[in-house]
Amino acid sequence: MPITDRRRDDALSRALIVATAIEMLDTAGERGLTVRGLAAKLRTGLGALYWHVRNKSDVLVAATDAVLAEALTADTADLAPDDAIRAVALGVFDAFDAHPWIGVQLSRLSSQPTTVQIFERIGRHLQALGVPDDTQFDAAAALLNYVLGVAGQNAALAASVEPGTVRSDVLAGVSSAWSELDADDYAFTRRVAARLRDHDDREQFLAGVNWLLAGITARS
Amino acid sequence: MPITDRRRDDALSRALIVATAIEMLDTAGERGLTVRGLAAKLRTGLGALYWHVRNKSDVLVAATDAVLAEALTADTADLAPDDAIRAVALGVFDAFDAHPWIGVQLSRLSSQPTTVQIFERIGRHLQALGVPDDTQFDAAAALLNYVLGVAGQNAALAASVEPGTVRSDVLAGVSSAWSELDADDYAFTRRVAARLRDHDDREQFLAGVNWLLAGITARS
DNA sequence: ATATCTCTGGATCAATGTTCCAGAGACAGC
């Protein structure tokens, strides 16, 4: 392994592949990432790619890890336990708001190191929050599931439209679709259709976290 | 359209295709369903399939709808509002416990009629529960996201192993993997690893619903 | 008998993930 850089300044590497994959995923969406497209963007061939990387799933996992690792760097040590949990949850939310494709990825392999990391972070703060030992597991699982549920839903919404579509346009479309549903069968959905159009995803997400936290601390 | 049945008693139809697809999905998992496999099982060709069905996604959506429609048939009219919400949530949980593949499907297309149906059911009971109008939307979204989060996680767990694997074996494997994590970085996860092995998924799921309900009713 | 409509089966295409292999380039040893 040479210490100096290789002569070619565009030398291929696993890190470069993953970074390029993230770029393609962000601009073209989940379906926009193909191995051939990745090779073309890197101006190389398939064999070169597969030398550095085991398979496509390997790249996806690494890309998800890289994006989420950055989201989880925020230091939560000097926050109150409940605020720390909110910070972790919002960190994940912001990460897949910026990279919707990780939503699908996160809900694919549950034993993924990244998922366990989030689980760990939540669990620690739950203990600091004074949640009894025998409910910490259930509480951490509930919070994690909620976070991943929102991730999946956001990702689904992002994947169902062309990448680059303006979010408010999508919401307006769904909202008007909702208000055209059957008045009897979908009375509630029709009633809240207007609210869907101008709601704040992030705030709604946080509301759910708060309800979970309130329930967990009240009943424990 | 003839009133009498066709002479061939194995006549192809959209309903038969969807039913066979469900059967294949249940036995072979999400990846086990291919259009060619479906045609082979129906002893027919591709053209015949595509005559009755628009594309594969069409079949997946119809299969998900069929399975979930059955899960949502339970009458919740004579239950207390909070029990009704629990019943709806548990109905969905049981449905994707029996058919893990709908988890991935549910988290794919958010504007799916089935998802909206669950949303509608939850929302109605929230109103009956006395939740203020301006928080009903957020509360229904939180509950829906939680339910779908668990769905996705269960589906991911089911998809990561060979179909037919015994659940307790999977949990035991993950549990032992957890207990071998780094003692410092994963203190919490290690501590609850044992609990993972013998916990009841359904009860844990219900605990999350209860916390959400407690938080929603307490703070509203 | 002919025409038409519904439905079927398989050939065929395009896209995609993956493997394989010939070979380029650099570096160590002689």
Place this chain on the structure above:
DNA sequence: GCTGTCTCTGGAACATTGATCCAGAGATAT
């Protein structure tokens, strides 16, 4: 400086999959 070896590259080739196309079977109406 030559050779061998190891790392790395590029693209041909293969298998699988979703989807389209088309010739034609079978029944029914005219």
